[in-house]
Amino acid sequence: MHVLKQNIKLTVDAVVFGYENGKVYLLLINRKYEPFKNQWALPGGYVKDDENLEEAVARELKEESGVEINFLEQLYTFGAVDRDPRGRVVSISYYGLVRPDKFQISAATDAKDVKWFPLNEIPQVSFDHERIIESGIIRLRSKIKYEPIGFELLDAKFPFSDLEKLYSALLGEPVDRRNFRKKIKELNVLDELDDTLSTGPGRPARLFKFNKKRFFQLKKEGVHFEL
Amino acid sequence: MHVLKQNIKLTVDAVVFGYENGKVYLLLINRKYEPFKNQWALPGGYVKDDENLEEAVARELKEESGVEINFLEQLYTFGAVDRDPRGRVVSISYYGLVRPDKFQISAATDAKDVKWFPLNEIPQVSFDHERIIESGIIRLRSKIKYEPIGFELLDAKFPFSDLEKLYSALLGEPVDRRNFRKKIKELNVLDELDDTLSTGPGRPARLFKFNKKRFFQLKKEGVHFEL
DNA sequence: TCAAAAGTGTTCTGGATACACCCATGT
DNA sequence: ACATGGGTGTATCCAGAACACTTTTGA
Numbered sequence: 266m267h268v269l270k271q272n273i274k275l276t277v278d279a280v281v282f283g284y285e286n287g288k289v290y291l292l293l294i295n296r297k298y299e300p301f302k303n304q305w306a307l308p309g310g311y312v313k314d315d316e317n318l319e320e321a322v323a324r325e326l327k328e329e330s331g332v333e334i335n336f337l338e339q340l341y342t343f344g345a346v347d348r349d350p351r352g353r354v355v356s357i358s359y360y361g362l363v364r365p366d367k368f369q370i371s372a373a374t375d376a377k378d379v380k381w382f383p384l385n386e387i388p389q390v391s392f393d394h395e396r397i398i399e400s401g402i403i404r405l406r407s408k409i410k411y412e413p414i415g416f417e418l419l420d421a422k423f424p425f426s427d428l429e430k431l432y433s434a435l436l437g438e439p440v441d442r443r444n445f446r447k448k449i450k451e452l453n454v455l456d457e458l459d460d461t462l463s464t465g466p467g468r469p470a471r472l473f474k475f476n477k478k479r480f481f482q483l484k485k486e487g488v489h490f491e492l
Numbered sequence: 493m494h495v496l497k498q499n500i501k502l503t504v505d506a507v508v509f510g511y512e513n514g515k516v517y518l519l520l521i522n523r524k525y526e527p528f529k530n531q532w533a534l535p536g537g538y539v540k541d542d543e544n545l546e547e548a549v550a551r552e553l554k555e556e557s558g559v560e561i562n563f564l565e566q567l568y569t570f571g572a573v574d575r576d577p578r579g580r581v582v583s584i585s586y587y588g589l590v591r592p593d594k595f596q597i598s599a600a601t602d603a604k605d606v607k608w609f610p611l612n613e614i615p616q617v618s619f620d621h622e623r624i625i626e627s628g629i630i631r632l633r634s635k636i637k638y639e640p641i642g643f644e645l646l647d648a649k650f651p652f653s654d655l656e657k658l659y660s661a662l663l664g665e666p667v668d669r670r671n672f673r674k675k676i677k678e679l680n681v682l683d684e685l686d687d688t689l690s691t692g693p694g695r696p697a698r699l700f701k702f703n704k705k706r707f708f709q710l711k712k713e714g715v716h717f718e719l
Numbered sequence: 720t721c722a723a724a725a726g727t728g729t730t731c732t733g734g735a736t737a738c739a740c741c742c743a744t745g746t
Numbered sequence: 747a748c749a750t751g752g753g754t755g756t757a758t759c760c761a762g763a764a765c766a767c768t769t770t771t772g773a
């Protein structure tokens with residue numbers, strides 16, 4: 266069929282998770298304009314004619330919230346005819362994971378406010394964003410079970426317990442410490458350092474850092490890691 | 493950001509697999525118009541303003557090839573700026589599985605020819621369709637390992653060996669007959685009939701049919717079935 | 720009687736899970 | 747001394763993988 270007058274707008278939306286101090290957060294913006302003015306929504310916006318989809322999400326995210334992120338993975342494309350009151354809008358959603366403390370979030374352009382919401386305190390959101398968020402959570406949780414993502418979320422040197430907390434927070438359930446250490450150690454992506462870290466009472470923790478080479482190699486090979 | 497003049501076209505593409513007599517095929521059309529005139533490509537086309545994405549794929553597929561299908565699952569959205577010589581075109585791809593013998597395929601609209609290609613004899617294809625096809629194959633194979641799809645592809649009554657052949661064809665590798673029967677039987681989705689089927693020499697095969705209720709219930713629960 | 724396809728159980732192994740006590744430090 | 751968090755090993759269980767012979771028919 267030849268080109269018809271197509272009047273469909275294309276947007277991207279970002280489900281950005283943040284991890285800090287054992288808690289997982291979701292980034293939302295408060296909309297400055299109609300529709301859904303003054304309501305919370307995912308950061309996102311129109312794709313420009315000359316930018317790739319990934320560039321579009323990264324740009325919108327940066328513009329609206331100040332968050333810069335390189336790991337963004339495509340989630341799903343939502344395109345129901347009535348999902349946006351402005352007309353036909355198809356949205357390609359992405360998700361990613363960052364450290365909130367690395368960014369000074371600040372609302373701009375379409376957003377009049379930005380905020381990190383703890384995963385269990387997510388407010389009502391606009392459009393069909395609730396569904397998008399839900400698929401983001403499901404995907405994130407299933408992903409970390411077989412791919413060691415999320416290592417970027419820790420300090421350069423970190424105690425093992427930080428990694429454990431990260432995983433249990435992302436999964437939303439406790440992990441067995443001994444089994445977890447066993448599995449991670451088998452991956453051989455951690456270098457044990459001589460440093461230790463002491464925070465208050467308790468035995469000081471051995472510090473580790475990532476062996477990035479091995480880590481990225483594993484990622485390429487598509488590790489099967491089954492938490 | 494308010495609505496800018498966005499000039500992006502939206503298309504859908506279908507990666508349709510066919511299964512017949514122990515072989516897996518892929519449906520391609522031969523393009524009637526530029527670009528890539530006279531070359532093979534995935535069936536697909538522009539989304540209309542007032543139809544959902546799934547409707548659009550189903551419609552295009554029907555129009556161009558004559559194939560009707562209800563199970564189509566979203567695969568991925570391809571949107572690189574230079575993927576289509578006509579300009580910016582973002583394509584949402586879907587994949588599905590049908591029985592070729594159920595359809596009289598016939599080219600129309602954009603297609604001047606349609607054909608089922610055996611999976612190992614896929615010709616060069618237009619655009620970035622090779623990548624799309626590849627993701628379709630990967631997805632199909634990983635999917636049937638944990639979800640009992642593909643049952644629609646057999647006759648109402650069928651010998652167990654048909655199911656086995658189907659799976660080994662889809663996976664592209666042989667499956668162990670005893671282990672396979674064991675696992676499928678545990679799912680409890682097959683009703684054993686009194687009929688048998690005899691085709692040439694060899695012991696006649698017991699016929700089975702699906703217990704659809706149980707089958708759809710399992711599907712809902714998200715069976716973990718691990719072939 | 721032979722060729723062809725259907726049917727059927729057991730063993731082995733490896734990974735996942737469950738589980739509890741000692742160690743080093745700060746107060 | 748005690749409270750706090752760090753660190754470690756073993757036993758069990760289950761699911762997946764491997765594997766070969768008997769049965770029933772057509773020719």
